[in-house]
Structures are given as C-alpha cells and as structure tokens.
Amino acid sequence: MTRRAVARTLVHLSLLAATAVVLLPLVVVLLTSLKSEREMAESDGALSLPGNPLNFDNYVTAFRDGHMLQAFGNTTLILLFAIGGTVLIGSMTAYAIDRFQFRFRKLVVALFLVAALVPGVTTQVATFQIVNSFGMFDSLWAPIVLYMGTDIVSIYIFLQFVRSIPISLDEAARLEGANAFTIYRKIIFPLLKPAIATVVIVKGITVYNDFYIPFLYMPSEELGVISTSLFRFRGPYAAHWETISAGTVLVILPTLIVFLLLQRFIYNGFMRGATR
Numbered sequence: 001m002t003r004r005a006v007a008r009t010l011v012h013l014s015l016l017a018a019t020a021v022v023l024l025p026l027v028v029v030l031l032t033s034l035k036s037e038r039e040m041a042e043s044d045g046a047l048s049l050p051g052n053p054l055n056f057d058n059y060v061t062a063f064r065d066g067h068m069l070q071a072f073g074n075t076t077l078i079l080l081f082a083i084g085g086t087v088l089i090g091s092m093t094a095y096a097i098d099r100f101q102f103r104f105r106k107l108v109v110a111l112f113l114v115a116a117l118v119p120g121v122t123t124q125v126a127t128f129q130i131v132n133s134f135g136m137f138d139s140l141w142a143p144i145v146l147y148m149g150t151d152i153v154s155i156y157i158f159l160q161f162v163r164s165i166p167i168s169l170d171e172a173a174r175l176e177g178a179n180a181f182t183i184y185r186k187i188i189f190p191l192l193k194p195a196i197a198t199v200v201i202v203k204g205i206t207v208y209n210d211f212y213i214p215f216l217y218m219p220s221e222e223l224g225v226i227s228t229s230l231f232r233f234r235g236p237y238a239a240h241w242e243t244i245s246a247g248t249v250l251v252i253l254p255t256l257i258v259f260l261l262l263q264r265f266i267y268n269g270f271m272r273g274a275t276r
Contacts, residue, residue, distance in 0.1 A: 033245035058246035071229035085148035094158035116152040142217035
C-alpha cells in the first residue's frame with residue numbers, strides 16, 4: 001500500500017509539473033496582453049498582474065492594425081477547401097487501397113509511408129517550382145492544393161476505419177446493382193463519420209497553425225492568414241510585447257475553444273481506429 005501511495009503521488013506530481021510547463025507560457029502571454037505600455041516598462045516580472053484586468057485596448061489595436069478580420073477570412077477559406085479536399089481524397093484513396101486488388105498495391109502503401117517519413121523541407125525547391133509553373137504562387141490556391149495533396153496521415157486514419165467495415169456490405173450492394181462509386185458514397189463514406197471528425201479536427205488545427213507554407217507561397221499582405229499576420233507585428237510593434245501578446249491570444253482562442261469542445265472526437269477517433 002505504501003509503494004502504491006508513493007507511486008500515485010509521484011504520478012500526480014509529474015502531471016502537475018507537466019501542466020505547469022504547458023500553462024505557464026499561456027498565462028504569461030495572457031497577463032502581458034492586459035498590461036499597458038507603461039506597465040510593461042515598469043513591470044517587475046512576467047507574472048506580475050496588470051493594473052486593470054479588463055484592459056482590452058491591446059486587443060483592439062492588434063485586431064485593427066493586424067488586419068485580423070481579413071486574416072481570419074483567408075484562413076477560413078483555406079480551411080474549408082483544404083479540409084474538404086483532404087476528407088474526399090483521403091477517404092477515396094483508403095477505399096481504393098483496401099477494396100480493390102491491383103498490381104503493386106502493397107508497394108503503393110509502402111510508398112505512402114516513405115513519403116510521410118521524408119521531411120517536407122527537403123522537397124520545397126521542387127514543390128515551389130511546380131506551384132509557380134501552374135501560376136498558383138501568391139494566391140490562395142497554393143496552400144489549398146499543398147494541404148490537400150500532402151496529408152498521408154489522414155489516408156492512414158481512413159484506411160484503418162475502412163478495413164473495419166465488413167466486405168459483405170459491398171457484396172450485398174453489388175448484388176443490388178450498385179457500382180464502386182455508389183458503394184463508396186452510400187455505404188463507406190457514411191460509416192466513416194468518426195474518422196472524418198478526427199481528420200477534420202487534426203487537419204484543421206494543423207492548417208490553422210501553419211506558418212511556413214502561407215509565408216512562402218503568399219507574400220502579399222492582403223493574402224495574409226492569422227499566422228503571417230501575427231508575424232508582421234515584428235515591424236511597427238517589435239518592442240510592444242503587450243500588443244503582440246494580444247494578437248497571440250486572438251490567434252490561440254479559436255483553436256483552444258474548438259479543441260476543448262471536440263476533444264472527445266479526437267481521442268475516440270484515434271482509439272477506435274487503432275483497435276479495429
């Protein structure tokens with residue numbers, strides 16, 4: 001009993017320490033965003049409390065001068081197309097790999113795995129040339145196409161769920177005269193709802209937080225997304241950490257709210273896909 005109590009105490013202490021490590025930077029950013037410029041200059045430390053906890057002037061400045069409304073609009077547009085394309089392409093690919101017998105089928109699956117292991121930075125020169133040759137550079141289509149075509153993880157998530165669907169459902173549908181696309185549309189796709197929820201959340205957070213692709217392929221200011229818009233604060237607000245922190249909080253809030261509301265779909269989706 002003593003060993004169990006000690007082990008349980010150590011587990012709880014390690015969890016508390018991990019929680020503190022994760023939450024401490026967020027607390028510092030939140031407190032900084034509520035301070036005035038004078039309070040930042042006279043601050044005793046990063047964890048010092050603001051004089052007015054309801055000081056939202058920095059948020060107004062960050063939202064207005066950072067063009068956050070336009071950035072949220074561009075980000076939403078990219079999210080809708082990228083996530084929709086990922087779900088459609090990933091589910092169709094997984095259905096074809098699992099249900100159809102063709103030559104080099106195992107090789108295709110292995111190549112997907114190899115592609116997932118290759119660092120994306122090593123192929124950016126060739127990728128940039130391809131995107132530029134298609135005339136998509138400095139447009140919203142560049143990140144949309146790249147996000148849709150490089151998500152190998154989503155294909156594997158869908159593949160795990162497709163393998164759990166009995167083939168007898170396909171055979172029964174074929175007896176009724178259904179073709180492959182009808183089986184996918186009316187049987188397979190509706191049964192992939194847990195996988196779709198998982199992919200939508202994971203892919204959405206990844207696209208929302210990504211900085212590299214929008215920064216590289218959309219240099220125009222009017223095409224800024226939330227990550228690149230926040231990066232542009234380094235110019236006129238390089239020394240105004242209170243404004244930068246307010247912009248950071250504005251960027252974090254949507255993903256934090258979505259994750260807290262839908263986290264059970266993430267865990268359930270991964271667990272169901274792993275155990276089937």
